Amino acid sequence: MKTYEDLAGDGGSNIIEQVEALGKKLRSRLDRIKYKVALMSGKGGVGKSSLTANVAACLVDKGYSVGILDADLNGPSICHLLGLKNSHKLIVDDRGVQPGIGTHGIKLMSMDMLLSSPDSPVMWTEEADATAVWVSTMESTALRELVADTDWGDLDFLLIDMPPGSDRIDNIRSLIPELAGVVEISIPSLLSQHIVSKSISKNNKMKVPIIGLIENMAGYTCPHCEKEGPLFEGENVESLAKQKNISYLGKIPFDTRIGRKTDSGSLYYMDNKDSVTGKAINSVVEKILESTI
Amino acid sequence: MKFLCIPCDEKMETQVDGIMPEEKKNLAMKFKCKKCGHSIAMLTNKFETEFVSKLGVQMGGTAAEATAAPMGVMAGALAGGKEELKKGAPTEEDVEWTEEAKQRIQKVPFFVRNMAKKTVLTFAKERGVTIIDAKLMDEVREKVGM
Numbered sequence: 001m002k003t004y005e006d007l008a009g010d011g012g013s014n015i016i017e018q019v020e021a022l023g024k025k026l027r028s029r030l031d032r033i034k035y036k037v038a039l040m041s042g043k044g045g046v047g048k049s050s051l052t053a054n055v056a057a058c059l060v061d062k063g064y065s066v067g068i069l070d071a072d073l074n075g076p077s078i079c080h081l082l083g084l085k086n087s088h089k090l091i092v093d094d095r096g097v098q099p100g101i102g103t104h105g106i107k108l109m110s111m112d113m114l115l116s117s118p119d120s121p122v123m124w125t126e127e128a129d130a131t132a133v134w135v136s137t138m139e140s141t142a143l144r145e146l147v148a149d150t151d152w153g154d155l156d157f158l159l160i161d162m163p164p165g166s167d168r169i170d171n172i173r174s175l176i177p178e179l180a181g182v183v184e185i186s187i188p189s190l191l192s193q194h195i196v197s198k199s200i201s202k203n204n205k206m207k208v209p210i211i212g213l214i215e216n217m218a219g220y221t222c223p224h225c226e227k228e229g230p231l232f233e234g235e236n237v238e239s240l241a242k243q244k245n246i247s248y249l250g251k252i253p254f255d256t257r258i259g260r261k262t263d264s265g266s267l268y269y270m271d272n273k274d275s276v277t278g279k280a281i282n283s284v285v286e287k288i289l290e291s292t293i
Numbered sequence: 294m295k296f297l298c299i300p301c302d303e304k305m306e307t308q309v310d311g312i313m314p315e316e317k318k319n320l321a322m323k324f325k326c327k328k329c330g331h332s333i334a335m336l337t338n339k340f341e342t343e344f345v346s347k348l349g350v351q352m353g354g355t356a357a358e359a360t361a362a363p364m365g366v367m368a369g370a371l372a373g374g375k376e377e378l379k380k381g382a383p384t385e386e387d388v389e390w391t392e393e394a395k396q397r398i399q400k401v402p403f404f405v406r407n408m409a410k411k412t413v414l415t416f417a418k419e420r421g422v423t424i425i426d427a428k429l430m431d432e433v434r435e436k437v438g439m
């Protein structure tokens with residue numbers, strides 16, 4: 001009786017050929033992007049998305065072309081931050097799906113762009129009995145399609161706004177093996193540092209390069225007098241970086257205006273470069289550039 | 294995965310007219326021995342079906358078909374997705390699909406939709422039908438027997 005190897009092909013579905021074709025398409029997109037950087041934190045609510053948007057703005061200000069992949073499938077916020085409305089018409093052509101163009105010309109792709117209404121949740125079936133396996137499977141597939149089927153064009157930087165937690169980095173690393181690295185973000189609270197510590201350990205074990213650790217919301221800055229004050233009780237995040245033997249990229253004081261666009265429609269950084277928080281963002285970006293370029 | 298006809302010692306071929314997912318969670322594929330004509334069906338449970346779908350490939354498809362529809366898996370599976378996303382899939386020029394038929398084919402999982410479409414189109418072509426409606430799709434299902 002013939003064996004598996006004796007039979008030519010794979011049974012008629014050309015699965016290997018199809019998987020190879022999908023891989024080539026993904027590679028053709030990634031090869032046009034110089035640096036891919038993921039911004040993540042084990043903890044939610046540390047300001048990842050706002051910081052990602054403002055890091056992008058800072059990079060644009062320095063003359064780089066930038067795109068943001070919103071990898072937070074169930075809690076996307078990049079469209080909102082970059083001023084892309086849900087009514088934006090999705091353009092699907094033979095090159096793929098065209099990315100949205102947010103404020104300052106930042107390209108973006110997010111689940112929010114694919115949903116028919118602003119309050120639509122991400123659901124993979126209308127049926128109530130969707131299994132956890134199915135949801136997990138679809139999320140992995142969705143992430144691949146968001147990376148590979150978006151016509152990013154030529155970019156200097158693709159920033160990946162990761163969801164809370166550290167599980168999605170497995171997908172990203174598999175999709176983008178040449179990832180320049182991840183930027184870990186923590187606020188000073190002990191709880192945040194406890195969880196971010198796990199995220200750093202996981203990345204170290206997986207040999208995912210870590211660019212460094214940012215201490216976000218490190219006190220607040222009064223938008224009127226720029227006087228600084230404490231915001232969270234906790235220990236210096238720098239000591240966590242030292243303990244984990246990774247770079248400390250700096251602290252960014254909280255400014256109430258950072259999570260929203262300014263009156264001019266710009267992101268916070270563009271109109272507040274000389275503020276304490278603006279300068280802190282610039283300092284962090286300089287360190288990211290030193291590490292990646 | 295490959296299937297061998299033991300009496301003939303020949304590889305069984307995937308049948309384009311043999312695939313018809315009963316519902317989103319199950320998949321049925323027909324294989325036939327070209328030599329003796331014996332057919333078998335491979336039936337998957339929902340977990341096996343989900344595993345196949347993760348690859349983003351189409352059963353009985355080609356490399357070109359796998360990459361033809363941008364965000365094709367999400368277009369088929371995302372509840373509440375934009376119409377522009379759903380329209381991204383290639384359409385056939387010689388036949389017209391009624392709205393109900395379009396909706397039914399859209400419910401077929403992405404990775405087997407192409408095969409299901411081929412099945413329906415072949416069936417329609419054999420009968421000289423140019424409008425594909427729900428009734429014709431019922432006939433296809435009955436004929437295929439899955």
